[in-house]
Amino acid sequence: MKRGLRKLRVKRFSGKGMESVEDVVAKEFPLTIVLNDEVLVNLVCFPSERKQLAIGYLFTERLISKIDDIKEAQEDNKRGIVWVRTKHKIKNLNEINKRRTITTGCGKGVTFQSGDKGEGLNKMRSDLRISPEEIQKLNRQLKTRSELYRETGCVHSAALCDRNKIIVYSEDIGRHNVIDKIIGKCLLEGIETSDSILIMSGRLSSEIILKAAVGGIPIVISRAAPTDISVKIAKEVDMTLIGFARGHRMNIYSGERRIVE
């Protein structure tokens, strides 16, 4: 069985009475990121690609700005820790931590006030174009690939693509983690994101769009919906934002210049 899954016996009711069957659920794994000898954060994640998740997290939270900022990153899988040491001291870490403390909660993570959401982010310069047919094809590829999701129903999946195919694929129980894993993999493997497409299964809330924007991804697509602030940020950074991409239908919320018919 695939790692990260757990078999258990459940009672299944199917209209014709109850039967005992074997079912598969996704594991939740608590992962601590220790940055320069201090506990930075404790994420609840699906136990795959933990180093990629940690590095992606540091990047999309803007604690590092390039892979070269990292001196070393070590995984301690038994204790569920990724240790990261940066070359230079991280400025304002206390300030950042304080800001984060107040943003926990039901935990949609990052919460700059709406006005500042896109602050300091670069505009997307990419001239990449994609057609609705290509989007439909990528959506199908994501669906085929996300076998684990189909098995457990509790996992989000996302893929970084070019116009024709998936380049990097990840899955996690958290919508945010899955983006961080993708970005972390790109950083570790030197994969350029500036002319790429992110396609995902989950809802497009503002933290997702912020993470994708920090990652410099010009086109973001989901079968689910965006929120008002997601659309606002996407417009600010000139990102192409597509929601409700299902079959040959889709809504283009921002950056329609990158869609060719």
Added chain:
Amino acid sequence: MKRGLRKLRVKRFSGKGMESVEDVVAKEFPLTIVLNDEVLVNLVCFPSERKQLAIGYLFTERLISKIDDIKEAQEDNKRGIVWVRTKHKIKNLNEINKRRTITTGCGKGVTFQSGDKGEGLNKMRSDLRISPEEIQKLNRQLKTRSELYRETGCVHSAALCDRNKIIVYSEDIGRHNVIDKIIGKCLLEGIETSDSILIMSGRLSSEIILKAAVGGIPIVISRAAPTDISVKIAKEVDMTLIGFARGHRMNIYSGERRIVE
């Protein structure tokens, strides 16, 4: 238009070319809870029932244990703040805050280590029983009620029910918030939860099950999936946990004694 929604023009592609249409998205609203003159947390939520959300949050995070612990709660909607003052000082708030700091992140909120997840929680004593047909009926009622979700595709819904009907209904862009709103409403309106059923649209990750367990709800149902730790907690507190409740099918992960055929 319903509060909390925003109209915008989008390009819709439907296979027959692109057209400009009016679409509706859910608003994201930053809500700060100030507890005894200190900022406790900043939640990103759907802008309804903010006082209920704040009080439910305090309860399910175990900062208060009953509504009488609250001296006053005031809403400042313009600034997006709920001010709460408790009768007695909250012990260990620093300790709790420190623990929470490290659990932010992609923000699945609460992260006690797996071993302690159900620590200090009471077992469910309820002898409530429900049949698959009744579950199917409640599921249909939730679907009918969650009109907003259907409109925007970005909102979770949940309802506290008895065997026949919805008693309390809430919706939010966050799975966690929606449970906190339900619990907050029950506290404010003196609604007993100890023989009730929680039915929701979102995935059953461990924080959801913890919040429901703190709320004393003996039966939790979703059309989505649980994780391994959710099932573990549900078994520990003798909660009936049902996933994949779709049409007349469902999986019973824990507490099957409350299901009658």
